[in-house]
Structure formats: C-alpha cells, structure tokens
Amino acid sequence: MLRLSPPGLQRFVQASSFEVCYGGAEANVAASLAGFGIPVQFVSRVPSNELGTSAVQTVRALGVGTQFIQRGGQRLGIYFLETGASARASKVLYDRAYSGIASIEPGMINWDDVFAEAEWFHWTGITPAVSEGAALAVEEALAAAKRQNVTISVDLNYRGNLWKWGKTPAEVMPDLVASCNVIVGNEEDAQKVFGIHPEGIEVKSGHLEASAYESVGRQLMERFPRCQRAIITLRSSISASHNAWSGVLWDGSKLLYGPKYDITHIVDRVGGGDSFVGGLIYGLLAFDGDNQKALNFAVAASCLKHTIPGDFNLVSVAEVEKLLSGDASGRVSR
Amino acid sequence: MLRLSPPGLQRFVQASSFEVCYGGAEANVAASLAGFGIPVQFVSRVPSNELGTSAVQTVRALGVGTQFIQRGGQRLGIYFLETGASARASKVLYDRAYSGIASIEPGMINWDDVFAEAEWFHWTGITPAVSEGAALAVEEALAAAKRQNVTISVDLNYRGNLWKWGKTPAEVMPDLVASCNVIVGNEEDAQKVFGIHPEGIEVKSGHLEASAYESVGRQLMERFPRCQRAIITLRSSISASHNAWSGVLWDGSKLLYGPKYDITHIVDRVGGGDSFVGGLIYGLLAFDGDNQKALNFAVAASCLKHTIPGDFNLVSVAEVEKLLSGDASGRVSR
Amino acid sequence: MLRLSPPGLQRFVQASSFEVCYGGAEANVAASLAGFGIPVQFVSRVPSNELGTSAVQTVRALGVGTQFIQRGGQRLGIYFLETGASARASKVLYDRAYSGIASIEPGMINWDDVFAEAEWFHWTGITPAVSEGAALAVEEALAAAKRQNVTISVDLNYRGNLWKWGKTPAEVMPDLVASCNVIVGNEEDAQKVFGIHPEGIEVKSGHLEASAYESVGRQLMERFPRCQRAIITLRSSISASHNAWSGVLWDGSKLLYGPKYDITHIVDRVGGGDSFVGGLIYGLLAFDGDNQKALNFAVAASCLKHTIPGDFNLVSVAEVEKLLSGDASGRVSR
Amino acid sequence: MLRLSPPGLQRFVQASSFEVCYGGAEANVAASLAGFGIPVQFVSRVPSNELGTSAVQTVRALGVGTQFIQRGGQRLGIYFLETGASARASKVLYDRAYSGIASIEPGMINWDDVFAEAEWFHWTGITPAVSEGAALAVEEALAAAKRQNVTISVDLNYRGNLWKWGKTPAEVMPDLVASCNVIVGNEEDAQKVFGIHPEGIEVKSGHLEASAYESVGRQLMERFPRCQRAIITLRSSISASHNAWSGVLWDGSKLLYGPKYDITHIVDRVGGGDSFVGGLIYGLLAFDGDNQKALNFAVAASCLKHTIPGDFNLVSVAEVEKLLSGDASGRVSR
C-alpha cells in the first residue's frame, strides 16, 4: 500500500508535495521480522505497474521475501496520512477500494506452496475488511495453515471505515479468528469486533488500567479455544505528540505486564501496533515461547517505532535490547 | 484531479516524494481563461474530503468559480506523472476509476442554473470516457447548453486507456460532438474517435505537414454540421525535451495556419493541449471571432505552457502577446 | 503580507531557502472565518505585481472574498520569521515599510460599498501603526462602519517596532478604539497602548492569574463606553515550544473563563492571537452572542492553530468542537 | 542584496519556498576576483540585522574582504528572480528601495582608507540609480580614487526601472563615467545611457554583428578621454535557455574579438555580465594589460557562469583556462 503524507506537520490542504512510503499492517510486521533476522515472506497482491513494483522493491530491500506477491488488479491501495501534533490528531484518508488486494479471489494464491516451509502465519483484521474476495482468501489461507500445523496469529485491527462490502466484522471475524493461536488487539478491537468489554477503562480519557484487561483475555480464550495467548496493547494518548505505551498478555492463567514507556516526542505512531506484533512474534520464536520476554520485547520494539518516520520499525534486536536493559536515556551512540 | 509526480526527472521507483498539483483537462482550460481575465465556472464533482477541498481551493485561487462543483463520490481521481527527457518518454499512470466524477449521474447537476448566464460551454472527450454516468451527464449538459444557445466547444482528447465502462468512443462520441460549434483535436483524435484520416502524415516520426489536415477539417464539418471551426493541434516530437508546436484551423472554406514554435527545453508538456483550447476560446471571445488571431493566440499561449511546471498555463495576456509580437528571445524582463 | 521563514528550526544565517506563506493579522482572521463557513471579505492594498497576486490568490483559495482588495503601492510588506525552540525565542524581522497598505490614503477605498452588506468589521492595531495614511484609512472605515451599524471589533496588537511615522499608539489608538464594540488584547496590549495595568501578574515569568484581568476589562469598558465585551488572551510561555493558553472575557458584569490548554509541542505560534479572534467572532455570530460559548470556541480554535504551520488556522468547526468536547488525546482519526 | 527565487522553473505564484542567495552586481565582481585569487574588498552598506549579517558572511566565505562594509539603514535590498525557459523570459522584481545602500550619504565611508592600498576600483551604473545619496557617494569615491591614482572601471548596467529618485542616467552618469579608465557595457547600455548607437544591429532579434561595435567604442573614447578600453558584451538570445555569448574590446585603435560560446543549456544567466567584468579585471591584472588575453578570459569565465546557479561565478582560473584551451566538451573530470 502506498502511503502519502504532507511533509512535516502540514495539513492536507497545505501540501505541495507528499512524502512517499510503502507499508500496510502485514507488510509492517514482515519488515520488523526481517529486521530482526527472521526469514519471512510477504503474501499480497499488487498491480503490475510501477507503483506495484515500488511496493515490492521496498519490502525486498529489507530482506522480506516477495516470491508469493501476486501482480494484478487495477490499482495500488493508497492511504493519505496527515500527522498531528499536540491537540491536533493525525488523520488518515483511506483510498484503498478496488486495489489489487481488494480484488483478490480464492484460488489466486497457492497457499500450500506458501506454507510449505512456514512456521508461522500472521494476518490482520484489515484484510477481510476490504472485500469479500479478500475475506475468502483469508479463510482459504487459514484452512491451509491449519492443515500444515502452522502457528497462526492475528491482529484484530478494527477499522470501521473499511468494512463496506456488505458484511460486518461481527459476521466475518469470529470464524476466522477461531483458527488463531495468538490474538492481538488494542482496547477498542475486542469491543468493536466481538462485543467483549474490559471493565474500569475509559478509552476516551486515554487512561489505562492494565488489570482490567484480564477479563478481556479470559473472554477471548473462552470464545476462541485454539487461542493460547491474548495480547492487548495499551496506549494512553496524552496528546498526538505524547503517548504512554505498554501491553499485557493473558496466557490463560495469569496476566503478564509489559514495561511501560512514556513517549514524549512522537515522530510517527502509525505502524506502532504492527511493530508490537513484529516484536511479539520475534520474541515468541527467539525466546522459545517465553511470554514475559516476548511481551517485553514487543513493547520495547514498538516504543522505538514511535521515533521512526514511515510505517516500518527499522530497528535491530540490539537496539531493542538496549532499551529493555533500561537505557532510554537517548545518549549519543558514537 | 490530483496529479502526483516524482521530483525532477526521477522515475517512479526512485521517488521518495511526489510533487502535488491539481488539474485535469477541463480545469486546465478554466484556469487559462481565468488567467486571461474571462469569468469562468468549473463544473465537476469531487469527494467531500480534504483532497476534494484542495482541488477546489486550487482552482478558486486562480479566480475560477467553484459554486457548481458538487461534493460527493468515494475518491478524488489521481494520475501519476513521470516526466521524461530526451529519448525517454513521460509516462502517465491513471488511477481515476471510481472517482467523484466517474460516479456522477444525470440529475446531479442543475445545468439550467449552470448555463443561466453562460456564453460558452467547453467539454472534453475524457469525461464520457470515465463512466456511463459521466457520459450521460455530458449528454444532459449538451442538451441544456443548446436550449440556452450557449456556444459549445469540445476537445476530443482521445485516451484509449480510460474507455473501460462498456462502450467505445466510436459509439458514444459522435452524438455528443454533434452538438458542438468548435471541435479541437490533435492528429490522433479524429482518427481514433471517428476514423477520420489525414493524408501524408506519419504520426510516429513526429513529422507534420500541416496542409494534410485540411481534409480532416473538411470531413469533421461534413459529419458534424453544427461545427463552424475545426482545429487541429500539431505537435512534432523530436524528443521528450524538444517539440515543435503549432496548429491549424479549418473555417469551412480555408485552412488557417498558426505560428510554429520550436520548444527546445520543455519543462512540462502536460496540459499543452488544454492551454491551446484556453487560448483559443479566449481569442475567439476577445477578438470577436477572428479565427486567425484566435489561432495565433492559442498556439502562442500553449507554447508558453510547455515552460511551466504543473497542469495550468499560468501566463497573462500580455505575456502571450509579447511572444506573438515575435519576442521569443527570453531576455530577462526587469 | 509575505512571510519568509528558514525551514524547520534553522536560524536566519543558516537558511539557503525561505518557506513562503502569505498572511498578516487581518488576513488570518478572515481565513479563520472562511474556514468556519462565514462569508468574509478581506480589505487591503497590495502591489500590482506577482507577489501581490500571490497574496490575493492565497486568501481567495480559502474562500475569502477579494473584491475589495486594492492593487497598488510599491511593494508587498514582508516579515521574516525565525522559529525558535525551547529556550530560544522565535524572532520576527519586519520589512513592511513602504508597502501597499502603508501607502494607502483616505478615499482609496469606498467603505460604504464595503459595508453595504456587512454585519461585522474587524481591524487590528497593526494597521494604524504602519503609516499616517493607514491610520486615517482606519478612521474613515470606522466612521463608515458606524454609519451602517456594523459591529466593530479590534485586536489591539501592540507592535512597538512598527510605530515610526510620527505619532505614538497612545495618541492614535484611543479615538479609533472608541468606536469598537468588542476589544481583544493580550496582557501587554492594554498596558502599552492605554497604560491600563492588570494586578498580580508577572508577564516575564509567564505566570498567569486570570482573575487579575477583571480590572483590565473594567477599565477598558469605563474608558470606551461602546465596548460591550473585553477579551484578554492569556499565554503562559513555559518555553518557545511549550505554552499554556487560555483567555477571559469581561462582559461588563462578570469575568468568564475560557478553557486552558497545555500546548506541549508548538508547531507555529504566529497567528495564535488572530485565530483566537477568528474563533471569537465566529462564536459570537454562531452562538447568538453567547459569550461563554464564544470564548470557549475561541480558545479551542487558537489552541489548534499552534499545531499548524503558517499564519492561518486551517481547522474546521468540527475539529474545534471535538477539542471542546474534551478530546485532546490526539488519537489517529481514520 | 538578497535574491529570492522560486525553486526550479516555477513561476512566482507557484512558489511555496524561495531559494536564498546573496549577490548584486558589485558583490558578484568581487566574488569572481576572490575566486581567482585577487585580494579584494567589497564596499557597501547593509542593515545591522540578521539579513545584513548573512550577506556579509556570504561574501566573506569566498574570501572577499568585508571590513569596509557599513552596517546601517532600514532594510536589505531584495530582488525576486523567476527563472525562465525556452520562450518564457526570466523575470526580475526589484524591491530595493529604502535599502541600506539606497540610504547611504556622502561622508559615511572613508574612501581614503578604502583606497589606501588599492590598485583598482570598480563600480556599476546600478549604484547611482538607486538614490541621490548613492550617486553622491559614487562621486565621492571616484574623486578619492583619482586622488590615489587607482585604476577605475565601470559597468554601465543600465536599469531603467531603478532610476526613480529624480534625475535621469543621462544627467548623472556622464560626469561619473568621465573618471573611468575602463568602460564595460552591453549593447543597450551605451544607447540608453549616452545615446550612443551601434550600427547594423537589431537588438530584438538577438542577432549580433560584432564589427558594428567599433563605432560604439570609438564614440565612448571620444566622449570620455580618460577611457583606454571600451568593452561590449555580446549576447545573442536564441531563447531563455540558449544564448550565444561573446564580447569585443576597443583599445582606441582596433577592435579585438573574444571567443564566441554557444550556451545551449543555461542554468542561471543572472550575473553573467558581472562575471565577465570579474574575468576582465583579473585578466588585465594577471596578463599585464594584454587586452586580447583579458578579453578571452572574460568571455570564457562568463560562459561558465551561465552554468552555475546563483549570482556568483564560482570557478577557478584553471577551469577558465581549460575552456579557453578549447575544451568545452564537458567530459567528466575524475
């Protein structure tokens, strides 16, 4: 997906140029994993024009495998991002209807090939939102992944504006999420998609009380028995420039708390959740399923993402570990 | 329509930013006329988001009236422009399907209001190309314009890539063009749209022999009896950076030749044809229908357009007249 | 007026380019009102060269009426702005002597035409500062506005550096302000222009104690009996990057307090006061003179201005109301 | 003087930024000489604000002495430059009234100090154009220079738009030029300033016939007996992007012809004449008054200037000599 943003902190109507980057929820996770040294393939569909090629080149540069990216469809999905500051929120205009991925249909991708050597499959709630074909393709992928005993994770990623093809997330998502071993979402997702409510939380105020999310984790696992880990990212929005950031993981029996970071000078918070998932999957793979370590890594990795322009979390394992070791001082590294 | 171009002479895959401008064939003509001091309204349909607002503000800045622009539809049409040089051609990627104007339908615009005080109506062959609704809206507009005795001009503007909604230009255009008093086209348009061929011309070689166009003018008038002036723009492409540029006008009895300009350092040739039409309409209005003067003004105005970045021909009547008076020396004006 | 600023946070001597925008106190108020949907005319005088045209086009783009802008004078006024950060203050170099507006003379503008359909007239203390002719033109305008029962507001906007034509603000302003129904100023203006002092305030420390401004409001109304509302904007400068911002309104009998915003990441504070006035006039018009609502809207609107580069407050009523409703969290709006 | 130009080939009304450089006729000559290794002082007057400081720093960087630059006056002179292409001419908007140099008065500069160790004094016809005070300061400088037997050169540099202070160039210039040993001008200057006409030349057509300038040289010397060399720069404007460039020198008995260069891709022709003068003075000093060598060097140096953005001719003696040796091939120098 092509992302176009006015430079700096201009509003859309002020822009005489747009900064170009290529990203999107799943690509962002793939980019994180490649940066951490995990072999990864990005499966998508982009048009066979120069914009599609640019998108492919961007992820390939980072070491993400592109052999399963289909070329086709009328257009590359676009989103326009206006970056906010202080009391002015960032703003996203989606222009992704009729994109290559929106016009995907079952059978276009040979999922058995895709998963032949795969260990993990990650998808997000954005894909089934964009079209019926995309939802069916996810269904197809999940079936194949299960056939091959691939671990499956999902980021619920509720985007109300995208669900326009006829069904609601409540109709579509439960069947898909039922296949997943790991479920990630933020405080709105479980509520908007499954009607699962935390207690004692005021989303608007940005106030977070982590313990209240235990109930969310519990309900998710009851509803989706294959799920072994339910993770909730916790964002406290003091302003568009200043967030507190953390996450909790419910492992079925206890709630693990991640570290909490105060991000006082946000550079780009888009892709923050995806960088969390990238860190989490890396952590679960690298630390042999140690939930606490993986959660910590996920929170620290995504804390760093907020300081990097663009969708991708261009950090190394060493940089994340330096932060985890307690060094958030930002001293010049020479 | 939003135009996005890599800076300078970068290729699409090199761009880390796109330059933003707003334009499109009809908007470009309107911008020319406003710049020449002619009161003008731009009738279109753009989405009610910030991109639509930006498009409206851009033409309003120039003095183009925007009161008849409808706000609606899913997205603003986009075209991506890669500027070429020497042997490398400029490249356009259209991404205008499903735009506000493509989803227009008859009845959305009150054409009688539009033409209440109008003297002239200009449309182009791009509009009926984008969708059936747009074609019907043009039909509706033409009927209203004729009812109110408004002079009608058309720029044939054949774009093969855009005609995807089910009918061919050959099926649609003749009925629409039949209402027109002034027909403008380049050497391909008459051929591709109506099968009308000039003689003695090799389009590919870029070689132009103006006299051969007399037959084209004659055939157009025979086929469309309301037409009183048939104008053909003549572009000789030596390379992407160097064109010769002229035009001829058939007034029903003789072929008038415009001046010929050698444009050796093209800055931006997109909108060149539109700036010709803007100059022509201005000339016909300002010079009381003097065809030769209007043709000369059109050619000179559009010669200057090739030196200006963006879609619009931001020149004054005085600047065009200075060129027409023979001063193409480019001496610094202090 | 043309504003030229080094990019980002460069100092003047570092700049190899200047960012261009067009603004000025009165234009900024007009831009705010147009953005809120209020029909508005900008009355000024700019030279008949391309810079003057650019200034006109900039406000026209936003929907501000430009029919009363006179074209004439030697030059367009310029101000150079160096944006500060933390302990380094922003710096303004004025270069507006001999501008079109400075060389205005009584009789150049037909004020009766201007006010024929007007409901409100706003002026600022900057205009009479630039030249005797400009001061006389304001006098003339005020007389016409009173004749036609137009509501009159003034932003005192004391700029010591501009008063160079022979008289002091203390000699000129009282007669002009005497015509006004609404007086707006910041903590320095009343003191520097009229010698009216608040009590219990230390301007330098940036500490603000709103209640002390009651006495200022009272004194203003005693001195200017036509005044029905005296508004004082309250800026607490913690640093160039961090201000607290609020305002109070004395309605003749009580002091109303606006909300107080902590703006921790200022993008551009120039035009902050003008955006307050724009919000205030909008509020008084839209909320039928409800002082509290208007004050709240003014403070919130101008809080948002601090996050937008350039002089203009490019926000919508909906965005201001979202902030007023308590949502300053800056969550991404998708 | 501050020069502000829209980036690339944008028109003024398109610019969202201006590129900044500092220059001006005399500064440009000084910069050339410093680049060729000649010790040189720039005498001027700039305001004591950051813009004045930037101007001083810019020439000091190049090695030009700045100790005689006075700090004072209200503003730094500005000129806005829009760069043309092909048939569109470059455009200059002067905004230099009331500048530091325009408000200079006799007695402000101690010319005896200035010339204490000087060998050469160069001035241009722009300085007496800007104000009476500046004209008087030139008069004063010339008297001092003559007292100290300093060689004096002038570039006539006729700028009709600048002479606004009450006298015409025809009234002022003859007395000043009478002190000069070297007179430089282009084809318009001698005509506009002294009414001296070449024969057989059509300025508009850009056609140049060098021999006709012999009569101009002869007339200049007859009128100004101190003059030992009269030099005319010859510019043939094919278009704004393509000029032919040469010059001739009348030494009192014969006309010397410089080389002629075809500059097919002009980058920036502003300062072209100044770079000619810089090359000429260098040549006369370095080649012991060999007129032919100096003329050749001047033409070649200024040919290179046309390829360099900004006012200054940032080339070395070696680069000029490489061109003079016949290598205009532009082969990559590694």
Place this chain on the structure above:
Amino acid sequence: MLRLSPPGLQRFVQASSFEVCYGGAEANVAASLAGFGIPVQFVSRVPSNELGTSAVQTVRALGVGTQFIQRGGQRLGIYFLETGASARASKVLYDRAYSGIASIEPGMINWDDVFAEAEWFHWTGITPAVSEGAALAVEEALAAAKRQNVTISVDLNYRGNLWKWGKTPAEVMPDLVASCNVIVGNEEDAQKVFGIHPEGIEVKSGHLEASAYESVGRQLMERFPRCQRAIITLRSSISASHNAWSGVLWDGSKLLYGPKYDITHIVDRVGGGDSFVGGLIYGLLAFDGDNQKALNFAVAASCLKHTIPGDFNLVSVAEVEKLLSGDASGRVSR
C-alpha cells in the same frame, strides 16, 4: 559505494545537502541485468555498519542477489559527484581508499560457491585499481571462473586517479584481461591500459570515426586470444549536456556498428558505460549470441540511462525495445 551529489546543478561549495545514491561500476551492471530479468549476484565487500547495509538494501531492492556480499572493512567507499552543464564538466572526487573492497584479501570469498550456478562473470578495471588485495581477489576469481567454464567479460574502465597502490595498470591488467571472452572499453581505455591506439581519432574534439576502431579490436584480439568480442563505446561530447552516443563491436572478422543516438538533454551520464555493458550481456544472453542485436540493445539501453538520475539504468526490456524500434519521440505514454 556511496555517491553524494549536490542537488541539481550546484557546485560542491554551494551544497547544503547531498543527494544519496548507492552504485559503482559492477553494481550498476548487476542492476541493469536484474531490471532486464536476468538472475544476478553482486559480489563485493562492504562494512558492517548502516551505510554498508544501505548499499546492500539498495541493490537487493532491485532484485540483485546479495548473498555473496561480505560485510567487513573500515568504511564504505564514497565518490562525490558534481553534475556539470553546457561547457562545465561534471566532476568526480573519489574518496574510496581504505574501503571494504579495497581491504579485501584473497581467500575472503569462496569463488567456487559464487560460480557454482553461474553462467557469466563480469568485472571491471576499477577493482584491481583500488588495492593490491583487490587485484589479487580478481585474479583468484578469474581462476575459479575459468575452472568452471563461466563466460568472462571485462570493462577496462581506466581510472588513472585510482591506481595508487604501487603497480600500474600496464603491469596488472594484461594478465587479468587474458582470461576474458568479452572486452569492453571506451576510446581511452585501450590506449591508457595497453597502449593500443586507434587511428584517425581526435579524442579531445569529441569527433568519432567509428571505422578507426577496427584496428583497436583487431589488436585486442591478437593480444588476448581468448577474447571473441571486443566492444568500444563511442561518446561524442558536444557539451556536458549534449552527447552523441554509439558503439562498435569487432567480432574477429568484421566491425559491427550500433545505432547512434543524439542525447540533447543529458540528465546523468554517470553509469552510462555500465548500462552499456548491462545491455550487452543481456543481449548476448537473450539473443543467443547475436552480436548485432546485442550491440544495438546495449547502445539503446545506455542511451536511456543518460536520462535517469543516479548510477542505475532503471529501464525495462520493453522500453529499450521501443527505442530500438525507432521511437525516440518521447511522446507521453498514457
């Protein structure tokens, strides 16, 4: 290798930023081949810091294999490029001493692995120039390539400034070139490296007489009997902005002439020779060794390179073939 260039046509001393690209002779050839769809590996050595990573990512984006790139050495080689125009030549400052590749030593790369599945090995005369270790590594590579019957090509690429490690090209190159099947050079290379002179050519004047190169081809083949094709690129430098470009191929019995292109508006000529080699290798592979077709493809491909900023020739086979088919008109492709 990192390439840093002042933006546009600025000189080095004017630059307040440098444009970044990554390239180098061998990388450029690899990039061309990847763009034409040929599987290709780039073998090099870059430091294990972020600049090395950037270089790797840049070629990987294009589809060039990076698995044989060693990470090590102190620094990434840099070259600074100032782009010329008209009579001002482009200028290259090399800063590549002590780079990763310069500190390579025999044994660092497992050439048998590299060539395990390879069909073709291309190297250039730049590598043995930078250090003794690099020269030895080339020797080692050539031995391995011959062992595995890989076709070997060389671009002589004489760079006098680089040979500083103790031996001259005349001492080193003959033994290395002796292994090659295809030898490419320009008019200076054969002369400077082997003392082989064409006849009837004046290099300085930029005049080219292709037939004279037959003798060069003949002498190369006599001296290096493994060589089956000797190719000479022919550049006629009219100016830095305008070159004519062609090439000839001696197949041992006759001289084949490539097409000749007049490149009137050069954008970036660095990498021109490398793009020729990329086109040649592609052509020889794709057209089954048809020398004429390969030569034509090479010349056309590299003609297009001159219109593309940066080192790489980012064109497709279709674009080259369009030019070869005779369409150099640069008409907009929509």
Place this chain on the structure above:
Amino acid sequence: MLRLSPPGLQRFVQASSFEVCYGGAEANVAASLAGFGIPVQFVSRVPSNELGTSAVQTVRALGVGTQFIQRGGQRLGIYFLETGASARASKVLYDRAYSGIASIEPGMINWDDVFAEAEWFHWTGITPAVSEGAALAVEEALAAAKRQNVTISVDLNYRGNLWKWGKTPAEVMPDLVASCNVIVGNEEDAQKVFGIHPEGIEVKSGHLEASAYESVGRQLMERFPRCQRAIITLRSSISASHNAWSGVLWDGSKLLYGPKYDITHIVDRVGGGDSFVGGLIYGLLAFDGDNQKALNFAVAASCLKHTIPGDFNLVSVAEVEKLLSGDASGRVSR
C-alpha cells in the same frame, strides 16, 4: 570535518539525501568565539579539494581566521549523524581515518607564527586520538604555546572509537594535559582518560548530583598542577529529546555551580559541549576571569546550542545574556 545527516529524524537506511554541514570540536569552539566577537584563528589541515575549500569557507564566513589552515592530505574527515528522538539515541558513524588532520606531522605548522599574537590556545582530546602524527602535533603546539605564555585549555572529549593508532588515551593524554591551565570534561572523560571517579553518580540513570564532582576537580588539579580551573559539564539525559544541562567549576578551593536548564525539545545536541567551552573561554576573557560569571555564560550559551541545527552555536552575546537574565520563556521577539 564534513558532517552528513539524514534529514529530520530519518534513520540512515531511509535517507535519500544527507544534510551537509562542516564542523568538529575545535571548529565549533572557534565558531562560538567568533560569534561572540573574539578574534580567533582555526588551525587545522584539510585536503586541497572542493570539500576542503567548503570547510574553510564555512568557518571563514563566521569570521574565524583561516590563514593557518594547511591544505593537504588525502581526504576530509567525515562523520555521519543520525538524530534520535525520545528513547532512540542519536548515532554517530565516524569516517575520519586518513583525513588531512590524521596525516598531519610535526613541523607542518609553524606554531610560533600561530601563537605570535595569541592569548589563548584551546585543543581537545579528539586530535591526539586520530593518529600518532596528530598527537605529536599537539605536543609540539603545546610546547610552543607554553614558550609564549599563552593560556591553554583542553576539552578532554573522550572518544573510545577513535583511539586506534596504537596507544591508549591513558598513555598519551596525561603528558599533554599537564600543560593546561583549564581542563573541561564531562562525567565520563575524567574516568575513561585518567581513571578519576566521581562519587555518588549513576551515569546511566542520567541522574546528576553536582556536589560529587568536587572530588573530580580536586583530583584533576592534584594530578595536573598547572591547572587552575577544572570544569565538568553535567548532562542529565531524560531522553534523546529532553536533557537537563548544567556544569560545575572547581577553582581549587570551592565548587561553583552553574545554572541548570531543562531542555525539553532538543533540536541538535551535537556540539553542545563545544559551545560550553566557547562560552567559557569567552566568559573568562570578557569577565576578567570571574569564574562564576564565565560558568554561567558557558551553561546558558550551550543551552541555546541545543536548539540550533548543525555543529555551531550561532548565538550572540545578547541572546545568551537574555537567557541568563532569566528569560527562558521563548516569547516571540519582534
């Protein structure tokens, strides 16, 4: 030294351009002093290419004397700077091996000439780190400075990554520092270079307890008896965007405390220590050795540096004094 940084807050791998500035520890101190009006010479060695010239021009622009800068050596030292934010630290990649200064040798500079009219000599621990020749040149300079009774100051500036030529700082620095009258360092320098430890400080936590530095000052003076002032800069790194900043001075009998500034929006902290030294030397010279005043000036000057992009502290004495007077409010200065 050339400094190259990705624009804004991009990471190295994202940069398609680098911002260029020229700086380095000693140049930064010289720039500060020149800005405060102190005559100063910068002694260094830079290559005789355009990059060397650019470095010279940059400091000369500011008024720094350049007559003792030697031209020679292979390359200009480079450092790449990636600016961090919040928890992401800034990152420096040094590429200064084999630079002009690294290849300096004793005898190249005539130190007696250098110090002929000098009052003060400042050097830093970076110079002896880069090469043995540079260390010997410092030794030579110190001997000359002592001969001429010049006051000597040193900034210890420990850079572990630079000491690669064979000796450790512990072997080299003591003899050099023994000549110094003023020693400046931060909390790591004394420890890493001399093994002198403060007490009660946790560097990592960024927590500073100024009193603990008394022991450091005392130990330094005991070890280096010529030293009369030992100054320690105190940086509390809350994050890369937010530091607290102060300094203490041990005068041999008591510890003086500087003011403490909370820098909440850091723009560029590189050169912060150098700007402290520049302020300190200025203060000691301007305030007749008043340690408290000099320390205060140093801290305030360097506080402002953190708000200015680039290496240099481009502030005036008046701006520093305004801050010292207590005005850190950042109110717009008009």
